[in-house]
Amino acid sequence: MVAAGLLALAFSLAVTVLAFCGLIGFDNARLDTRLLSDGYFHSVVWFSIKQAGLSALLALILAWPVARALYYSPGLWLRQSFLSLCVLSFVMPTLILITGLVALLGRQGLISPWLGPDWNLYGLPGILIAHVYLNLPFAVRVQLLQLQHIPDSSWKLAAQLKLGAWQRLRLIEWPALRAGMLPLFGFVFVLCFNSFAVVLALGGGPRATTLEVAIYQSLKYDFNIPEALTLAWTQLLIAGSLFLLLNRLGGSQWLGVDSTRQHWKPRPGAAMQRLHRLVYASTALALLLPLLALVPGILQVDLARFDWRAIAGPALTSLLIAAIAGTGALLLAYAMLLPLRFARTEGRTTLALLFDWLSTQALVAPAMVVSVGLYILLLPQLDLDYWGMLFVVLLNMLLIVPYAVQQLRPRLLQFDRQYERLVRSLKLGLRARLRVEWPYMRRACITSFALMLLLAMGDVAIFSIFGTSNWTTLPWLIYGYAGTYRMGEASVASLLLLLICALMVWLFQHFEKGQQDA
Amino acid sequence: MKTIIGLCSALALGISQASQAADLRVYTYDSFVSEWGPGPQLEQAFEARCGCDLEYVAVEDGVSILNRLRIEGTNNKADVILGIDDGLMVDTRATGLIEPHGLDIGPLRQELAWQDDSFVPFDFGYFAFIYDSSKISQPVRSLRALIDSNASVIYQDPRTSTPGQGLMMWVKSVYGDEAPAAWQALASHTVTVTKGWWEAYSLFLAGDADYVLSYNSSPAYHLVAENKTQYRAALFSEGHVAQVELAAITRTSQNKALGREFLQFLVSPEAQAIIPVTNWMLPVIDNVELPPVFGELISPRRIGFSAEEAGASRQQWLREWRSSAAQ
Structure with missing residues (x-):
């Protein structure tokens, strides 16, 4: 075996x-070692790290309330369809995503008039929006899965001890999420780190250049293999070591006893339930809008x-x-x-x-x-x-x-x-x-x-x-x-x-x- | 299950058909051989003429044709390569795999001023900024005016696309040593710089910019295929940089006579009437019968650099663009 x-x-x-x-x-x-002392190379590496780090952080943080809402309110309307939509968003072809986002948030976008005169999709905002769109749904699913693995007994114990909302969050929810958080961050980071067409189309100019662009250029347009190799090793080193580090830090998985069917978990108060529904509905809307924005173009x-x-x-x-x-x-x-x-x-x-x-x-x-x-x-x-x-x-x-x-x-x-x-x-x-x-x-x-x-x-x-x-x-x-x-x-x-x-x-x-x- | 077996056998069949050696193998790019591209019609016309079997081997784009030649070296399977542009000519010749054609290809359009013993042009176009005339009634009349304006612009990255490289040469030939300042001025009203042509063009069609970098022949597509008249190319007083698409015979070909015949065919009136309305570029010979819109396209003065000059300075120009447009 x-x-x-x-x-x-x-x-x-x-x-x-x-x-x-x-x-x-x-x-x-x-290897082309001269490249390593080139200022352009440094800015490319730094930008790749920055945008990937921010994208991953945003995706994970924003996913959290959504995962909670799904966890605490299993009776949400169209919950299964929402989870399917999450899978779909994660694999969305960039062509569709770029067109959809531009139809919504571009200069002639449907939403743009409400965003004020200074709104500009192109640049870091565009990159982050696209990356969050692609990866938040994935993060939601992973976090939800982790929450679902909280055993009934933990919740019963929490009820017996009369833990408050904050204590439940700190003592039960967070430990369930924590172990998975770092590897998840690493995973999303690597995906965004390797992102290419989205970054170029929505990045606004050569300021927004990732290592992947540099590799594409050297391999395809210049056929400069030494340069491509140097870039590839750099990428392997950065993404690889980060991935390794995060997996090691989050290595000791907190895993409860299997509980595919949960019988017991605390019911949130009425105000909380309203908040959950709001979070849920607005996320669903945000995921659907770029798709709906394509319809007028198709009708033509x-x-x-x-x-x-x-x-x-x-x-x-x-x-x-x-x-x-x-x-x-x-x-x-x-x-x-x-x-x-x-x-x-x-x-x-x-x-x-x-x-x-x-x-x-x-x-x-x-x-x-x-x-x-x-x-x-x-x-x-x-x-x-x-x-x-x-x-x-x-x-x-x-x-x-x-x-x-x-x-x-x-x-x-x-x-x-x-x-x-x-x-x-x-x-x-x-x-x-x-x-x-x-x-x-x-x-x-x-x-x-x-x-x-x-x-x-x-x-x-x-x-x-x-x-x-x-x-x-x-x-x-x-x-x-x-x-x-x-x-x-x-x-x-x-x-x-x-x-x-x-x-x-x-x-x-x-x-x-x-x-x-x- | 039956469908899967069916598909698998179809797959196997398709492969075995493709592997039968043809009389003439042509390396080209994908969109050339697509159903709506010039490939199928040219193949039919040429095969009827020579009574032979022509086969396309399509790779992603023009650069990939050159890269494939570089990797395969003398083991390549091509008799003819078709679809590299004049920007790649020097590098392609440098592989040592190209054979002079020894043909008299007859008079080509004068503006091409074509003189080369190995490469034969089959279409060309001028890089041009396209605008929507229903939104802009007074388009800019020069590159300087565009760069000094505050009109929103989308163009392609010169590191990853040929139109982007075209603009790079355009700016360089108009501005010379002042190119860095021009790039900076352009960057202040550039919406975005995309990886390839379609991203830029679809952003423009979605209304995200006043001007997009494309070809002077682009309006012909909108008129012929979509019956839309509002898209126009802006004519610039400094002149425009051209892109010429080329074909050549390989040194390793076993069937050079047929290859020569194919090159001759490419510049014939028959082929030249097919290419413009399928590849949406301009014909390389005069007096070709085409839809009237081709007569209404802007016909700019040609400026730019020779392939040798461009090849020698490309890296330096790229660095210049990279550092000034990023500010």
């Missing part, structure tokens, strides 16, 4: 290492003349790629977590931390560098016009694995805490073990599979390098439209992509619920 996990880890690591080898091996590229397109057949093929291709990559990613993530769980139950913290880092390294390594590195390595060896789609699937799979790890890890570790000793003492075989684990993991697996599908559905970065024109994907088609004046068609296709994603989230939630009732 653990061996399979080690193999999975080695496989994922090998791809990253090979990619770097591809870059280093090309023309015997060396002549839908009768729209070539729906042109979209069907790419939509199917996208679904197929997503299904394969998503399944693979889930299996890989499950396998990769085996060594980590083993190290944890054996109490070997440092080893656990190493496995933890290895399982999420694909998140930290710059995607552009990995795909280009691999491309350089493979192109002379292999007919990529023939095999390209295989690598589209493979790389998509590897790049989304960290998200699956993130989703499955807490649940699996919790399982081990509760049942590992029992499982061991019963000397359960592999199949029996999985049979015990499955009911416990089912929900997490279904939810993360839906997320994997959506993430893989949205890819353009990998397709732009390995894709072949016979197998256009839906997001690629959207960029194709947008790149040739067809902004209207691009919005229609984007909305269709979004609808497919929404449908998938809905289906999975339906399926999950059906399973539960059965």
Whole structure:
């Protein structure tokens, strides 16, 4: 079992290492150390850190009241749909998000007149708004999950001790959230740190430049591999070490006994309930508005003349790629977590931390560098016009694995805490073990599979390098439209992509619920 | 399950079809071969003419064609490359993979002043600022006027896009050593600088700027495809910088005669009538029959630098832009 996990880890690591080898091996590229003393380089690094730090902080802080509202008021109207919307926002293609935000908050935006004459979306505000939009919903879901793991007994004890609202917050809620907070911050930080198109479009000018832009420029426009390598190592070092540090600090997970169905938790007072409803409604509105703002633009397109057949093929291709990559990613993530769980139950913290880092390294390594590195390595060896789609699937799979790890890890570790000793003492075989684990993991697996599908559905970065024109994907088609004046068609296709994603989230939630009732 | 099997076999089939060696392999960029791009029509017309099989190998964009050549070196599969622009010409030649075509390609439009033994232009356009004439009745008449104005502007990043590099050369050729001050002045009324063309153009269409950097041929699209007349290109008195898209034969090609025939075809009246209304750029020869709007496009004076000059100073200009526009 653990061996399979080690193999999975080695496989994922090998791809990253090979990619770097591809870059280093090309023309015997060396590091460009002059860059490290360049003022431009410093400002780029500093800006990347600043915007990512602020984005992550804002997303986490703003998510907190929303997660509380969802936790304390399970009867909120359309609560399930709201949670689906959260998944959707997290995977929102940048094209849709940028258009939506501009339609709302741009110079001619629907809301802009109320924001005063000095309002300007472009610059740090735009970057932060977009990043919070993308990551707050994710943070809400994670925090809600953590709150839901507060055992009934804690609340009963709190009631017996007559703890006040503040004491409950400090003694019960916060410890439940704290352990997850730092890794969550790290995760969102890395996502924003690697952000690119959003930062450039809404950043307002070269002041807003992230490392990813610099890597893109050096790799693509200058084909300056030494510079790209130097930038990539810098990114790996900063994002990687921060991720490691935060995981270590938040390492000792506070995990209660499993309580999928809660019977007892304090009922907030009437005023608090009103506040919760207000927080809930305004968040839902904020998430929906950028989508609704797209509608007027779409109504301008002549839908009768729209070539729906042109979209069907790419939509199917996208679904197929997503299904394969998503399944693979889930299996890989499950396998990769085996060594980590083993190290944890054996109490070997440092080893656990190493496995933890290895399982999420694909998140930290710059995607552009990995795909280009691999491309350089493979192109002379292999007919990529023939095999390209295989690598589209493979790389998509590897790049989304960290998200699956993130989703499955807490649940699996919790399982081990509760049942590992029992499982061991019963000397359960592999199949029996999985049979015990499955009911416990089912929900997490279904939810993360839906997320994997959506993430893989949205890819353009990998397709732009390995894709072949016979197998256009839906997001690629959207960029194709947008790149040739067809902004209207691009919005229609984007909305269709979004609808497919929404449908998938809905289906999975339906399926999950059906399973539960059965 | 059946559908998945069906799709998989379709996938396998599609791949095996693509792998059959064609008579002429052309490396180009994606939007060129898209359904609404010039690729399919050109392929049909050329295949009817030569009785051969033409195959496109499409990569993301012009720069990616060059990068692919650099990576593959002499192992490349291209007979012809199509779609790098004049800004990349020097670097492409430097790979040593380009063969002089030895053709007499006939008279091209005079403003191109084209003289090169290897690269053949197939379309071109002038960089221009587009505005909405229903909102702006008195457009600016020069680059200096635009930069000194307080009109809101969106343009593309010269580090990541070719129009951005075009503007960089434009400012440099108008302002020379005073370019840093010009960039600073422009930055004070720049809405944003985007990664690529479409982000800038869609922000402009959403009404977020008075002017957007694009091509002088952009209004033709709006008129022909959408029947919208309000989008116009502003004519600047200093002249405009052009972008010329090029094709060439590779040294490693096994089928150079057919490659030459294809280059000759690209500048023929037949191909030149297809390209402008699908790639939305200008034809490289005179007297091509096109929708009337092409006659109404602004026809600026051409200024700028030779490919060699631009290639030599590009890095320095980029640094200049980076440090002055960031203030």
